Amino acid sequence: MTTAPNQSAGMALLEWYDRHGRSLPWRTRQGEAEPYRVWLSEIMLQQTTVAAVIPYFERFTARWPTVEALAAAEDDDLMTAWAGLGYYARARNLLACARTVAGQGFPRTADSLRQLPGVGAYTSSAVAAIAFGERVPVVDGNVERVVSRLIKLGVPPKTAVATVTEAVEAMLPDERPGDFAQAMMDLGATICTPKSPACGICPIRGWCAAAADGSALDYPKKLPKRAKKTWHGVSFVVAAPGGRVLMRKRPPKGLLGGMLEAPGSAWGEIPDNPFAHAPLAARWSEAGSINHVFTHADLTLSVFTAQLPRPMPVKGCEWYCAQTPVATLTRKVLTRGLATLTPEP
Numbered sequence: 001m002t003t004a005p006n007q008s009a010g011m012a013l014l015e016w017y018d019r020h021g022r023s024l025p026w027r028t029r030q031g032e033a034e035p036y037r038v039w040l041s042e043i044m045l046q047q048t049t050v051a052a053v054i055p056y057f058e059r060f061t062a063r064w065p066t067v068e069a070l071a072a073a074e075d076d077d078l079m080t081a082w083a084g085l086g087y088y089a090r091a092r093n094l095l096a097c098a099r100t101v102a103g104q105g106f107p108r109t110a111d112s113l114r115q116l117p118g119v120g121a122y123t124s125s126a127v128a129a130i131a132f133g134e135r136v137p138v139v140d141g142n143v144e145r146v147v148s149r150l151i152k153l154g155v156p157p158k159t160a161v162a163t164v165t166e167a168v169e170a171m172l173p174d175e176r177p178g179d180f181a182q183a184m185m186d187l188g189a190t191i192c193t194p195k196s197p198a199c200g201i202c203p204i205r206g207w208c209a210a211a212a213d214g215s216a217l218d219y220p221k222k223l224p225k226r227a228k229k230t231w232h233g234v235s236f237v238v239a240a241p242g243g244r245v246l247m248r249k250r251p252p253k254g255l256l257g258g259m260l261e262a263p264g265s266a267w268g269e270i271p272d273n274p275f276a277h278a279p280l281a282a283r284w285s286e287a288g289s290i291n292h293v294f295t296h297a298d299l300t301l302s303v304f305t306a307q308l309p310r311p312m313p314v315k316g317c318e319w320y321c322a323q324t325p326v327a328t329l330t331r332k333v334l335t336r337g338l339a340t341l342t343p344e345p
Helices: 009-018 036-047 052-061 067-071 075-082 088-103 121-132 142-152 161-171 177-190 209-213 329-340
Strands: 229-240 244-249 285-293 297-307 316-321
Touching: 009 161, 009 177, 036 052, 036 088, 036 121, 052 075, 052 285, 075 088, 121 177, 142 161, 142 177, 142 209, 209 229, 229 329, 244 329, 285 329, 297 329
Parallel strands: 229 297
Antiparallel strands: 229 244, 244 316, 285 297
16 A cells, blocks of 8 residues: 655655756756756757757857847857757747846746746746745656656546646655756656656655556556648759858748758648749759658658859858758758769869
8 A cells, every 4th residue: 555645755755866866967956056057958858858958058058158148149040059959949939038038037936937938837837946946846747757657647647737736746845846846857767767667766666556556657648649740842952162052041930940941842742843942943953852750740851952053142042051050850951962962162
C-alpha cells in the first residue's frame, strides 16, 4: 500500500536532487537563479532537448549577456543565431519579450510573467519558481509522466491538468520551490524515463502507485495520434562564383517565419509545373529531392539547380554566402543542390 504524494515525498526528492541533480549552465543551486538565464533557457528548451540547447545557450549568453543586450539585437542577427534550433516563432517572441522587459526587469510572479510575449503557463511558472522563489507548481512533460505514474492516472495527463497540478502542489515543499521544480524535471529526465524507468533507485518510489505493482510502463496514457499531413514542393538552388547562393526570407509568421530559404513553391500538392516557381530563367538541372519532418507534416522538396556566371539582381531575393547559418531544412536543400554543381572561383 503506497502513500499518496505529499510534502514528505517532495523533501525526499530535494535530498536526491542535492546529490544527483544535473549541472546545467543556467542553474544556480540553493537559491534564486538569474531571471534572464532562466527565461532564456526555458524558451530554448521548449520542444528541444537539453543536449541541443546547451551550445546555443552558451553562444547566446556570450554574445548577449543581459536581457538589455538581447533587446538591442538586430532581428536578422538573432534569427541567424537561432538557426538550427527549430520552432522559429520562439525566436521572434524571445526578441519581443526582451524588448518589453529591458530596462525594467522581469515581473516576479507567474501571473504577471504570463502577460509577456511567448510566455505561457509552464514558462511563467518555471521562471517564477526558479528565478523568484514563488511557490507555484511547475508542470512540463517530464513532470506529467512522473505524476501519471505516481497516482496511476487513467487518462492522458493533458486531459487532466487540474489533477496533475494538484498532485504537484501536494508534494511542493514550503521552501526551495525552484529546486523542487528542477528536481521533478531531473527525475523525469534521468530516472522516471519514458521507456526504461529505473524504479529501483527512484527517491520517491514509496509514494508511487505504479512502482508498487510494476505497471510504470503503462503510464502515462496517450492521446490517439493524429494523421500527419504530406506536403510537396520545389526548391531552386542558384549558385554564382565566390561561393554565393540565392536566397529569400520567408514571411515573418508561420513555419520558419523570417528565416532564409532557397526560392521555390509553396508547400502542399505536387506542383503541376515546377518551373513556374523558378526565381529566374536559367538552365535547370534536377538534383533529386530531400525529405523533412515537421511535427504535423512530412515535406518532400524536389531540388533544381543552376550555376550563373555572376550574381545578378533577382526580385525578392538576395545573394548570401553559402555557409550562412540557416534552418535545418534550408541546409538540406542547399547541400543537395550544391553537391551537383561544379564549384567556380
